[in-house]
Amino acid sequence: MKxxxxxxxxxxxxxxxxxxxxxxxxxxxxxxxxxxDSFGGFTGRWFSQAFSDSSVRxxxxxxxxxxxxxxxxxxxxxxxxxxxxxxxxxxxxxxxxGTTYMRIVLPEIVAAAGLFLLFRRVNFGxxxxxxxxxxxxxxxxxxxxxxxxxxxxxxxxxxxxAADLGAVPWRAFRRVTLPMxxxxxxxxxxxxxxxxxxxxxxxxxxxxxxxxxxxxxxGLMRFHVTPEVNAIAxxxxxxxxxxxxxxxxxxxxxTGASIVVGARPEEASS
Amino acid sequence: MAxxxxxxxxxxRAGGWGARRRLAKGSLVLPAFGWTAVFFVIPLILLIAYxxxxxxxxxxxxxxxxxxxxxxxxxxxxxxxxxxxxxxxxSGATVACLLAGFPVAYYISLQRGRRQLILLVAIIVPxxxxxxxxxxxxxxxxxxHWLGSGKLxxxxxxxxxxxxxxxxxxxxxxLYVALERIDxxxxxxAADLGAGGFSRLRRVIIPxxxxxxxxxxxxxxxxxxxxxxxxxxxxxxxxxxxxNVVADQFQSTGNYPFGAALAVSLMAALTVVVLAVRRASxxxxxxx
Numbered sequence: 103m104k105x106x107x108x109x110x111x112x113x114x115x116x117x118x119x120x121x122x123x124x125x126x127x128x129x130x131x132x133x134x135x136x137x138x139d140s141f142g143g144f145t146g147r148w149f150s151q152a153f154s155d156s157s158v159r160x161x162x163x164x165x166x167x168x169x170x171x172x173x174x175x176x177x178x179x180x181x182x183x184x185x186x187x188x189x190x191x192x193x194x195x196x197x198x199x200g201t202t203y204m205r206i207v208l209p210e211i212v213a214a215a216g217l218f219l220l221f222r223r224v225n226f227g228x229x230x231x232x233x234x235x236x237x238x239x240x241x242x243x244x245x246x247x248x249x250x251x252x253x254x255x256x257x258x259x260x261x262x263x264a265a266d267l268g269a270v271p272w273r274a275f276r277r278v279t280l281p282m283x284x285x286x287x288x289x290x291x292x293x294x295x296x297x298x299x300x301x302x303x304x305x306x307x308x309x310x311x312x313x314x315x316x317x318x319x320x321g322l323m324r325f326h327v328t329p330e331v332n333a334i335a336x337x338x339x340x341x342x343x344x345x346x347x348x349x350x351x352x353x354x355x356x357t358g359a360s361i362v363v364g365a366r367p368e369e370a371s372s
Numbered sequence: 373m374a375x376x377x378x379x380x381x382x383x384x385r386a387g388g389w390g391a392r393r394r395l396a397k398g399s400l401v402l403p404a405f406g407w408t409a410v411f412f413v414i415p416l417i418l419l420i421a422y423x424x425x426x427x428x429x430x431x432x433x434x435x436x437x438x439x440x441x442x443x444x445x446x447x448x449x450x451x452x453x454x455x456x457x458x459x460x461x462x463s464g465a466t467v468a469c470l471l472a473g474f475p476v477a478y479y480i481s482l483q484r485g486r487r488q489l490i491l492l493v494a495i496i497v498p499x500x501x502x503x504x505x506x507x508x509x510x511x512x513x514x515x516x517h518w519l520g521s522g523k524l525x526x527x528x529x530x531x532x533x534x535x536x537x538x539x540x541x542x543x544x545x546x547l548y549v550a551l552e553r554i555d556x557x558x559x560x561x562a563a564d565l566g567a568g569g570f571s572r573l574r575r576v577i578i579p580x581x582x583x584x585x586x587x588x589x590x591x592x593x594x595x596x597x598x599x600x601x602x603x604x605x606x607x608x609x610x611x612x613x614x615x616n617v618v619a620d621q622f623q624s625t626g627n628y629p630f631g632a633a634l635a636v637s638l639m640a641a642l643t644v645v646v647l648a649v650r651r652a653s654x655x656x657x658x659x660x
Contacts, residue, residue: 109475109478109479109482110479112475112476112479113475113476113479113480113491116472116473116475116476116540117476117491117494119537120494120495120498120537120540120541121494121498122513123506123509123510123512123513123537124498124501124505124506124509126509126512126513127505127508127509127512130512175407178403179403179404179407180404182400182401182403182404183400183401183403183404185400186397186398186400186401187401189397190401194401197405198401198404198405201405201408201412201413202404204412205408205412207590207591207594207595207646208594208595208639208642209594209595209597209598209599209614209615209638209642210595210598210600211598211600211614211615211618211619211635212416212419212598212618212635212638212639213412213415213416215415215419215618215619215622215631215632215635216412216414216415216416216418216419216635217411217415218622219415219418219419219422219628219632220411220414220415220418223418235411236411238407238411239407239408239411239412242404242407246404271396293500296500296502299502300502300503300504302503302504302600302601303600303601303615306619306623307619307622307623316502316504319504319508320504320601320604320605323504323507323508323511323605324604324605324608324609327508327511327512327515331508332512335502335504335505335508335509338502338504338505339501339502339505342500342501342502342505343497343500343501345500346496346497346500355489355493356489359489359492359493359496362496362499362545363492363496363545363548363549364549
């Protein structure tokens with residue numbers, strides 16, 4: 103084993119910087135010293151306090167419902183669009199790629215403000231439906247980029263073979279195409295579920311009196327650092343890590359990682 | 373691809389079938405274009421329309437028209453300072469992300485096998501972890517004794533640090549992809565031809581990684597200019613960024629035309645920047 107290079111040491115320090123603060127939040131959630139000045143021993147009190155709070159529980163339930171519907175809609179939008187893209191003409195494809203890229207890069211606050219005006223204009227009451235409409239704008243864009251990157255690596259000869267053997271398009275899609283896309287669909291679904299569960303900006307603009315979990319936590323975080331907030335934050339961290347581990351467990355770490363890394367929004371509109 | 377073209381030819385020869393197949397193919401993209409049109413493009417057009425209206429001071433309703441009143445309001449000092457601060461903080465954080473992210477991405481691209489996988493996962497996990505929690509994690513860090521027990525909170529530094537921390541994975545991933553594609557033979561032949569470490573980096577690696585650098589800078593710099601969450605949590609309402617000013621107009625002041633003018637200005641400015649950057653990098657690539 104040779105001496106670690108400067109590059110390796112630097113990388114190690116950056117990774118430490120990325121992880122340490124999150125670990126501190128999780129540890130503080132168990133810290134029985136409520137001033138958080140020092141570590142006063144382990145306690146589960148903050149968790150039971152936070153999760154027995156009915157506003158936290160109802161916000162969590164709203165967020166889960168929003169995220170489930172947003173994920174389903176995102177996949178319904180992204181899968182066919184990705185399949186379409188590989189045979190589309192150059193200009194039509196550029197239009198899809200350009201709008202997909204814009205939905206990701208444009209500061210969320212601009213899109214959310216516009217949607218807010220639209221719903222006010224047509225007098226559509228703000229609530230779960232409008233939050234979903236806002237989330238799907240960007241979650242479907244992420245899903246499209248991930249699935250499209252996978253579609254680009256597939257050969258179409260298998261589907262053509264299925265068609266030659268007499269499979270109708272739907273059957274060819276279900277039996278041949280979809281299984282090949284499965285890894286990308288799983289990663290896309292879990293990632294956009296996580297993003298929807300985590301969104302503040304669109305949710306704050308489009309929620310009316312409905313409160314999602316991130317909006318509730320955001321309100322708490324603006325004013326205090328308390329052990330309860332740490333407990334909720336730790337809970338959210340665990341939840342997001344569960345979706346990540348799920349993709350790793352279903353697909354293997356290597357496939358999952360390569361799908362996330364392989365999805366390149368920057369190439370979508372070049 | 374050739375077999376696809378052949379199959380397509382066969383379909384169109386079948387006449388009416390071909391038209392129907394094409395229609396069916398086109399309908400695949402309808403959900404995407406439909407959703408984008410209704411919930412993204414129309415709202416942006418509506419923003420532009422509102423931005424040229426104004427608010428009636430007595431009835432407090434939106435009056436339509438073609439006045440640029442809201443746009444001249446954008447240039448008032450109060451808002452200009454928030455806009456200037458947004459640009460400064462986001463470009464500063466972007467440069468910091470690039471400086472910290474490049475060595476990391478380069479190191480990961482040099483690794484192989486299991487080691488590379490673990491390092492990649494170590495970048496993906498924070499990217500996957502709640503953005504809100506990561507922002508909040510910075511308050512915990514800045515509350516630490518050795519960082520002044522919270523003295524740095526509610527300062528522009530805290531907001532810039534928050535952007536740097538939360539957006540860093542978005543810089544590393546595209547950089548890694550670009551660096552990973554560089555043929556190791558190019559690096560070696562540069563070394564064989566006598567290029568030292570630094571000139572190898574400057575003359576060979578950085579130019580080849582340019583697409584990743586551009587992509588990373590756009591992915592970090594553009595969305596972070598409109599930040600709302602980070603300044604709210606780490607700036608404590610004292611360090612406002614563009615997102616906060618826009619949100620205020622919609623959520624408390626109720627001056628929609630002015631809020632719309634702010635949002636449209638941001639969108640226009642960022643579009644110009646992105647197009648300019650992409651053009652410059654395309655030209656660079658054409659020359660190379």
